[in-house]
Amino acid sequence: MEQERxxxxxxxxxxxxxxxxxxxxxTNRFTSEALRSAENPYYNLxxxxxxxxxxxxxxxxxxxxxxxxxxxxxxxxxxxxxxPIGFDAFGIHxxxxxxxxxxxxxxxxxxNVANFTRQLRRIGGMFDWDHTVNTSDPAYYRWTQWVxxxxxxxxxxxxxEAPVNWCPSCxxxxxxxxxxxxxxxxxxxxxxxxxxxxxxxxxxxYAQRLLDNLKIIDWSETTLKAQExxxxxxxxxxxxFPVLPHTREDRGGHAPPAVDSKDVGEQPPVLSVFTTRxxxxxxxxxxxxxxxxxxxxxxxxxAHRARVQAYQRxxxxxxxxxxxxxxxxxxxxxxxxxxxxxxxxxxIPVWIADYVLLEYGTGAIMAVPGHDQRDFEFARIFGLPIxxxxxxxxxxxxTALEEAYAGEGALVNSERFNGLPWRxxxxxxxxxxxxxxxxxxxxxxxxxxxxISRQRYWGPPIPIIHCDACGPVPVPxxxxxxxxxxxxxxxxxxxxxxxxxxxxxxxxxxxxxxxREARRETDVSDTFxxxxxxxxxxxxxxxxxxxxxxxxxRRWLPVxxxxxxxxxxxxxxxxxxxxxxxxxxxxxxxxxxxxxxFRKHGLIIRDGAKMSKSKGNVIVPDPIxxxxxxxxxxxxxxxxxxxxxxxxxxxxxxxGPFGFLHRLHDTVVTAAARDDGSLPxxxxxxxxxxxxxxxxxxxxxNLQYHTAIAxxxxxxxxxxxxxxxxxxxxxxxxxVLVAPFAPHLAEELWERLGHPASIFTGASWxxxxxxxxxxxxxxxxxxxxxxxxxxxxxxxxxxQPQVETLARAQENVSxxxxxxxxxxxxxxxxxxxxxVVG
RNA sequence: GCCGGGGUGGCGAAACUGGCAGACGCAGGGGACUUAAAAUCCCCAGGGUUCACACCCGUGCGGGUUCGAAUCCCGCCCCCGGCACCA
Numbered sequence: 001m002e003q004e005r006x007x008x009x010x011x012x013x014x015x016x017x018x019x020x021x022x023x024x025x026x027t028n029r030f031t032s033e034a035l036r037s038a039e040n041p042y043y044n045l046x047x048x049x050x051x052x053x054x055x056x057x058x059x060x061x062x063x064x065x066x067x068x069x070x071x072x073x074x075x076x077x078x079x080x081x082x083x084p085i086g087f088d089a090f091g092i093h094x095x096x097x098x099x100x101x102x103x104x105x106x107x108x109x110x111x112n113v114a115n116f117t118r119q120l121r122r123i124g125g126m127f128d129w130d131h132t133v134n135t136s137d138p139a140y141y142r143w144t145q146w147v148x149x150x151x152x153x154x155x156x157x158x159x160x161e162a163p164v165n166w167c168p169s170c171x172x173x174x175x176x177x178x179x180x181x182x183x184x185x186x187x188x189x190x191x192x193x194x195x196x197x198x199x200x201x202x203x204x205x206y207a208q209r210l211l212d213n214l215k216i217i218d219w220s221e222t223t224l225k226a227q228e229x230x231x232x233x234x235x236x237x238x239x240x241f242p243v244l245p246h247t248r249e250d251r252g253g254h255a256p257p258a259v260d261s262k263d264v265g266e267q268p269p270v271l272s273v274f275t276t277r278x279x280x281x282x283x284x285x286x287x288x289x290x291x292x293x294x295x296x297x298x299x300x301x302x303a304h305r306a307r308v309q310a311y312q313r314x315x316x317x318x319x320x321x322x323x324x325x326x327x328x329x330x331x332x333x334x335x336x337x338x339x340x341x342x343x344x345x346x347x348i349p350v351w352i353a354d355y356v357l358l359e360y361g362t363g364a365i366m367a368v369p370g371h372d373q374r375d376f377e378f379a380r381i382f383g384l385p386i387x388x389x390x391x392x393x394x395x396x397x398x399t400a401l402e403e404a405y406a407g408e409g410a411l412v413n414s415e416r417f418n419g420l421p422w423r424x425x426x427x428x429x430x431x432x433x434x435x436x437x438x439x440x441x442x443x444x445x446x447x448x449x450x451x452i453s454r455q456r457y458w459g460p461p462i463p464i465i466h467c468d469a470c471g472p473v474p475v476p477x478x479x480x481x482x483x484x485x486x487x488x489x490x491x492x493x494x495x496x497x498x499x500x501x502x503x504x505x506x507x508x509x510x511x512x513x514x515x516r517e518a519r520r521e522t523d524v525s526d527t528f529x530x531x532x533x534x535x536x537x538x539x540x541x542x543x544x545x546x547x548x549x550x551x552x553x554r555r556w557l558p559v560x561x562x563x564x565x566x567x568x569x570x571x572x573x574x575x576x577x578x579x580x581x582x583x584x585x586x587x588x589x590x591x592x593x594x595x596x597x598f599r600k601h602g603l604i605i606r607d608g609a610k611m612s613k614s615k616g617n618v619i620v621p622d623p624i625x626x627x628x629x630x631x632x633x634x635x636x637x638x639x640x641x642x643x644x645x646x647x648x649x650x651x652x653x654x655x656g657p658f659g660f661l662h663r664l665h666d667t668v669v670t671a672a673a674r675d676d677g678s679l680p681x682x683x684x685x686x687x688x689x690x691x692x693x694x695x696x697x698x699x700x701x702n703l704q705y706h707t708a709i710a711x712x713x714x715x716x717x718x719x720x721x722x723x724x725x726x727x728x729x730x731x732x733x734x735x736v737l738v739a740p741f742a743p744h745l746a747e748e749l750w751e752r753l754g755h756p757a758s759i760f761t762g763a764s765w766x767x768x769x770x771x772x773x774x775x776x777x778x779x780x781x782x783x784x785x786x787x788x789x790x791x792x793x794x795x796x797x798x799x800q801p802q803v804e805t806l807a808r809a810q811e812n813v814s815x816x817x818x819x820x821x822x823x824x825x826x827x828x829x830x831x832x833x834x835x836v837v838g
Numbered sequence: 839g840c841c842g843g844g845g846u847g848g849c850g851a852a853a854c855u856g857g858c859a860g861a862c863g864c865a866g867g868g869g870a871c872u873u874a875a876a877a878u879c880c881c882c883a884g885g886g887u888u889c890a891c892a893c894c895c896g897u898g899c900g901g902g903u904u905c906g907a908a909u910c911c912c913g914c915c916c917c918c919g920g921c922a923c924c925a
Contacts, residue, residue: 330923645844
C-alpha cells in the first residue's frame with residue numbers, strides 16, 4: 001500500500017506516468033543509426049545480473065541505482081549516454097536451482113528474465129531495452145561460440161589433460177578462480193583433483209600484459225591489488241639438478257652414492273626446480289617432488305617403490321582443503337634417489353611430499369631448510385641437514401637456526417659468493433650456473449590457464465567436432481550456433497562428461513574437414529565466457545550477421561565507466577580483459593582494455609549483519625517500492641553511506657529521504673503556484689544554492705552520492721527555513737540536481753514548472769558562480785593556546801588586526817589573555833585566530 | 839605470514855591542504871496542531887561538572903611533531919577484504 005500524505009505527492013502514479021512516457025517517447029533508446037552518429041557518446045556499464053528465481057536482490061538495485069545515477073548525471077551534462085542491461089542467464093547457478101525445483105532451465109529462465117525485466121523497469125533505470133542481451137539466447141551464444149572458435153584458430157584454446165578442480169557436488173570441473181580456499185565457490189564443497197582432458201584458454205600467455213596494463217587503467221585500488229595478487233608474478237630462476245644413477249647399495253641400503261663419474265649414465269634425467277631464491281642454492285640439502293610429479297616413478301629406487309606408491313595413493317585421496325593447510329604437519333616419503341646440487345656438487349636426497357604442488361613452478365623444489373620455514377619443518381621431522389647460507393645483520397655463518405631465516409643478509413657458507421648481499425648473490429649465482437647450463441633466469445606466474453570446460457547442461461556447447469582423423473575441428477562459423485538441445489534428463493553425474501554425452505543422436509555428426517563420422521564435443525563452456533564479452537555485444541545487438549558492428553564499436557567502446565561488485569575482481573574482470581586483448585590481437589578491436597575506468601560499489605548489510613536467507617534479514621524490494629516509490633528507495637540506498645563502501649540498511653531510515661522528497665514536491669509546487677518567474681531569490685538562499693550546486697557537481701562524478709544528497713537536504717532546509725515562501729529561481733536548479741536520484745519526481749516537477757520536454761533532454765546541469773558560492777561572511781574560530789574560546793562573525797577576507805580587535809573585545813577571550821604574556825598570534829584568513837600565551 | 843582498506847555520538851555517517859569534531863539523516867526527548875491518534879511543523883540532543891556564565895574530557899590504545907592533530911610520524915590492538923605449504 002502506498003503511503004499517502006496531504007501534499008499531493010503520490011509516488012505510485014507519478015512513477016507509472018513517467019515510465020510510460022519514457023517508453024512511449026523512447027527517451028532512453030537508440031536506433032542503430034542513432035548509435036552510429038551519436039555525438040559525445042558515453043557508455044555507462046553496470047554488471048549484468050544473473051536472473052535468479054528470487055528476483056532482484058537489494059544488492060543488485062543498489063549497484064544499478066548507483067550506476068544509473070552516474071548515467072543520468074552524465075546525460076544532464078550533455079553526454080549521449082548508452083546504458084544497457086542484460087541477463088547472465090546461463091550457468092551452474094541457474095541450473096542447480098532448476099534441478100532443485102525439478103523444472104527445465106529452458107522453461108525457468110524466461111520466467112525469471114521476465115520478472116527481472118519488470119523489476120528493473122520499476123526502479124526507473126535509464127536502460128535501453130532495445131539493446132539487451134540474454135546469454136542463454138542462441139542469438140547471443142552463437143557469438144560466444146564464435147569467440148571460442150576465434151581463440152581456437154589463434155592457438156589460444158587447447159585441449160589438454162591436466163589436474164583440474166572437480167567439485168563432487170556440482171559434478172563438474174571448475175576454473176581455479178572458482179575455487180575459494182579449496183572450496184567450490186557455488187556450494188562450498190571441498191574440491192578434488194582429477195585428471196580429465198579439458199579445454200583451456202591460454203590466459204597465461206597474457207599474464208605479463210594483464211599485469212602491466214594495471215598501471216594504465218583507472219580502477220579502484222583494491223581491485224587492482226586483487227588482480228595483481230591473482231596474477232602473482234615472481235622473479236627467480238629455473239635450476240637443474242642432475243639425478244644420480246642408483247648405486248648398488250641403493251637396492252638395499254641407505255648410504256648416499258659416491259660421486260664418481262663412471263657411475264653417471266650417459267643421459268641422466270634432470271630435475272628442474274623454480275626458485276625465487278637462487279642465492280640460497282648452497283643451502284639446498286634435499287629436494288622434494290610433488291607426489292604426482294611425472295618423474296617420480298622413473299627415479300624411485302626399487303627399495304622405496306612400495307612406500308612411495310602408498311604415499312602417492314594417500315595424497316591423491318586428499319581434497320584441496322585438507323592438503324593446502326599450511327599448518328598441517330609435514331608428511332613425505334624418500335624416493336631413495338639422489339641429485340647433484342649444481343652449486344656444491346654434493347649428492348642430496350630426493351623426497352616426495354604433498355606440500356609441494358604440481359601446478360606451481362615445475363612441481364619440484366630444491367629444499368633450503370635454513371631459509372624456508374616449510375622446508376625447515378620438513379627437515380626437522382625427517383632429520384635432514386639444515387645449513388645456513390644467509391646471515392642477517394646480527395648473525396654469522398655459524399649462528400644457530402631455531403627457525404628458517406627468511407630475512408635479508410649476506411651470503412655465507414657459499415664458497416666464492418660469501419659476503420655478497422643476497423640479491424646480488426642471486427644474480428651472480430644464476431650467471432655462474434647459466435654458464436654451465438645448469439640454470440636460467442625465469443619469471444613465474446601464479447595465474448593458471450583458464451579451464452573453460454564444464455560437464456554440465458546449462459551452457460553453450462563448445463563448438464568443436466572431434467574427428468579420429470583430423471583431431472578437434474572447430475564448427476564452421478556458418479553452422480553456428482551449435483544449439484543446446486532441450487533435454488529432460490539434464491542431471492549431471494559422476495562420469496566426468498556432460499549430460500549431452502547421453503544424446504547419441506545429438507553428438508553424432510560428420511567431420512567438417514574430412515566428412516567422416518565424428519563426434520561433437522559434449523561439454524559446455526564456463527559461464528564466465530558468456531560474460532567475458534557481453535559489453536561488446538550490447539551496442540551491436542541489431543546485427544545478426546556479425547558479433548560486432550565495427551562502426552558502432554569504434555564509436556562506443558571501450559566502456560567509459562564500469563560499475564560493479566568486487567566479488568568479480570579476479571573472475572569476470574580478468575577474463576573480460578583477457579578476451580578483449582585476444583580479440584584486439586586478432587584485429588577485431590582497436591583497444592586492449594575494455595574498462596579504462598572501473599569503480600567498485602560496496603555491500604549493503606542490514607542492521608549490522610550480512611543479509612542471508614538463513615538469518616531471515618533479506619530485504620524484499622517490491623513491497624518497499626510499492627509503499628514508498630522507486631525514487632525514495634533509490635535516494636535512500638544512495639544516502640546510506642559512501643557508494644564504494646556500501647551501507648547499513650535500517651528499515652526506519654527510509655523516512656528521511658521519503659520526507660525530503662515530499663517537502664521537495666511541496667516546495668516546488670508552492671513556488672510554481674505563487675511565482676511566474678519574476679520574483680528574485682533571497683540573496684542568502686541564492687548563495688547557499690550556488691554552494692550546493694558546487695558541492696553536488698564536484699561530488700557526483702566521484703560517486704560521492706551520500707554527501708551530495710546531504711547537501712541537497714541542507715539546501716532545501718534553508719529554502720524552507722522559518723516557513724518562508726520559496727520562489728522559482730530557488731527551486732528550479734534543485735530539481736535538476738535531484739533528477740539523477742529521483743528521476744520520476746524530477747520529471748513531474750519539471751513539468752509542473754512549465755517545461756514541456758523531459759528534464760533529461762530539456763534541462764542542462766546548472767552552473768554555479770564561484771563568487772556567489774563563496775560566503776559573504778565567515779565565522780572565525782578564536783583560540784587561546786589552541787583551545788576554542790569564542791568565534792567572531794566577520795565579512796570574508798577581513799584582515800588580522802580587525803579580527804584580533806573583535807576577538808579581544810570578547811569577554812571570554814580577554815579573560816584568558818589577562819595576566820599572561822602573549823608570545824605570538826597565529827592567523828589563518830577566514831578560518832582561525834590563535835593567541836599563543838604563557 | 840604477505841598485500842590492501844578501515845576503527846569518530848545510541849545508529850548510518852561528515853570534516854577541503856593540519857585550523858570551530860559530529861554536517862545530513864535515523865532512532866530518542868520536548869513542544870505546536872488535534873476530542874484523540876497518525877501525518878505535518880518547530881525546538882533540544884557527544885560525555886561530564888554547573889541554577890547559570892562557564893569549565894573539563896572526548897575521533898581504537900601508547901608515545902611524538904606542531905601555536906594547533908580524527909588528519910602527519912613511531913610503536914601496538916582490533917575489524918573487513920585479497921593472496922597463501924606459490925617455492
